[in-house]
Amino acid sequence: xxxxxxxxxxxxxxxxxxxxxxxxxxxxxxxxxxxxxxxxxxxxxxxxxxxxxxxxxxxxxxxxxxxxxxxxxxxxxxxxxxxxxxxxxxxxxxxxxxxxxxxxxxxxxxxxxx
Amino acid sequence: xxxxxxxxxxxxxxxxxxxxxxxxxxxxxxxxxxxxxxxxxxxxxxxxxxxxxxxxxxxxxxxxxxxxxxxxxxxxxxxxxxxxxxxxxxxxxxxxxxxxxxxxxxxxxxxxxxxx
Numbered sequence: 001x002x003x004x005x006x007x008x009x010x011x012x013x014x015x016x017x018x019x020x021x022x023x024x025x026x027x028x029x030x031x032x033x034x035x036x037x038x039x040x041x042x043x044x045x046x047x048x049x050x051x052x053x054x055x056x057x058x059x060x061x062x063x064x065x066x067x068x069x070x071x072x073x074x075x076x077x078x079x080x081x082x083x084x085x086x087x088x089x090x091x092x093x094x095x096x097x098x099x100x101x102x103x104x105x106x107x108x109x110x111x112x113x114x
Numbered sequence: 115x116x117x118x119x120x121x122x123x124x125x126x127x128x129x130x131x132x133x134x135x136x137x138x139x140x141x142x143x144x145x146x147x148x149x150x151x152x153x154x155x156x157x158x159x160x161x162x163x164x165x166x167x168x169x170x171x172x173x174x175x176x177x178x179x180x181x182x183x184x185x186x187x188x189x190x191x192x193x194x195x196x197x198x199x200x201x202x203x204x205x206x207x208x209x210x211x212x213x214x215x216x217x218x219x220x221x222x223x224x225x226x227x228x229x230x
Binding site: 034036041042044045046093096099101104105107 | 205220222223
């Protein structure tokens with residue numbers, strides 16, 4: 001069935017360093033790839049997304065890349081800050097029964113050490 | 115600041131009791147999703163509605179779970195009877211078509227359910 005694998009499960013970086021989280025998906029019909037940040041006790045918050053007709057997208061310190069051929073997409077956070085510490089989820093969405101179905105990765109817990 | 119609201123934020127109940135969780139989607143959003151989050155299973159889609167009609171509830175245990183949208187401003191998720199394995203955080207999310215390609219989803223703060 002459809003699957004999204006996310007690596008690493010835990011990532012610890014020093015403040016100011018970059019962090020990279022990688023995901024792979026199995027369903028070639030997926031056409032939308034959002035990334036969510038979840039802080040403790042809160043719901044996931046959409047931070048950036050990319051569509052299948054785009055290879056890269058950047059928003060200030062975060063960027064996402066997509067390789068449709070390899071079914072890989074990645075989140076890059078530069079100049080990390082302690083407030084970036086959270087759990088990050090990737091997801092892959094595809095059209096389904098008149099709507100859309102989204103499969104989430106298992107999450108990456110990012111620790112940014114001051 | 116438009117956001118999805120959920121009530122209650124926390125619920126502790128005994129096995130066998132009925133649990134009702136409520137969600138108010140962002141005004142104007144026509145699609146509502148219910149997810150369950152646990153440490154073991156991560157984020158699982160239970161059901162989703164478009165224009166108040168159920169589109170997919172294949173992720174939901176039919177014998178005890180039910181989801182409805184009585185009107186455009188309210189979605190409910192009920193569990194009857196509840197079991198300890200239902201303990202999880204339940205999230206509601208809403209969205210709207212985005213360029214005909216896919217939906218951006220905006221999550222509520224969740225309902226943390228504990229069934230003893």
